[in-house]
Amino acid sequence: MTGVSHMLPLVTAGGLCIALAFAFGGIYAGDKEGSLGWALMQIGGASAFALFIPIFAGFIAFSIADRPGLTPGLIGGMLATSLGAGFLGGIVAGFMAGYFTRWLNKALKLPDSIAGLKPVLLLPLISSLVIGLTMIYIVGPPVKGIMEGVSAWLMSMQGTSALLLGLILGGMMAFDMGGPINKAAYTFAVGLVATKIYGPMAAVMAAGMVPPLGLSLAATFFKNRFTSDERKSSKATALLGISFITEGAIPFAAADPFRVIPSIVAGAAVAGAISLTAGCQLVVPHGGIFVLAIPNAINHMLAYVIAIFAGTLVTTALLFFLKKPQEAL
Secondary structure, eight states: OHHHHHHHHHHHHHHHHHHHHHHHHOTTGGGSTTSHHHHHHIIIIIIIHHHHHHHHHHHHHHHHHOHHHHHHHHHHHHHHHHTTOHHHHHHHHHHHHHHHHHHHHHHOOOOTTTTTHIIIIIHHHHHHHHHHHHIIIIIHHHHHHHHHHHHHHHHHTTTSOHHHHHHHHHHHHHHSSSSHHHHHHHHHHHHHHTTTOOHHHHHHHHHHHHHHHHHHHHHHHOGGGSOHHHHHHHHHHHHHHHTTOGGGGHHHHHHSHHHHHHHHHHHHHHHHHHHHHTTOOBOSSOOGGGGGGSTTSBSSHHHHHHHHHHHHHHHHHHHHHHSOOGGGO
């Protein structure tokens, strides 16, 4: 929870900057260097979103090992981002850094004359090396293999039923919210756009909007199932959802993964299945609700809105049943 509380402002501020970039500069705002939209994308996407997993991992480690754990936690979180391991990789990095540093602090006995070097030099250096090498050589290769394997599997499924493919793509978008599974689904859809196959892109975007929207709706109507910080951030989370910023759900999922992740995966899968089954097609790769204002960007607009709405309701309902009231926790 220490990691979540420090990450939450970054996710919210960064996501809202990205949403403002779309509002001022259109869905391709990040491509127009020097424009206001581009500047907002640099603040939100290139800076705030680049920091939130390192901050998340760093403060998990800090909560376990105090200040000596912060440096290896931050480095492990940054490597989780660069390796594409997402917030799940950040959790792994944070806990590894925290517990290894705490163990090392107890195990490393030094004479009083050089004991002052331990918290400022030896612990951060040794822990950073161990956690960094572990992330690169042990965590990194499986993540890359997952990305490649899932992408190949999705390519082999193009001829399957729209319902099944929509369910799979939708669930993948919500499972790790920016990690290798999410990226594989999104990359698959974007690749098909280049070949003028637009159905999977619509399914992926609809599904990616559902987790933040469902969580925001649940936090609004079922207040006793969420913390005070989560309730306060719920309105901003909704804005992230309509902007197709799935990462807005990460703080909620990190705080309660075993209840939140199944709920958002189910809702996103429903949205993806409805979108693909209804024949919705989207010709642009990003933008969330803003694409609805672009002529001919999406067909079957009503069915598309219904898909997003239905998925959101499924997630909200599951959160009501799965999450316990805070008083009972």
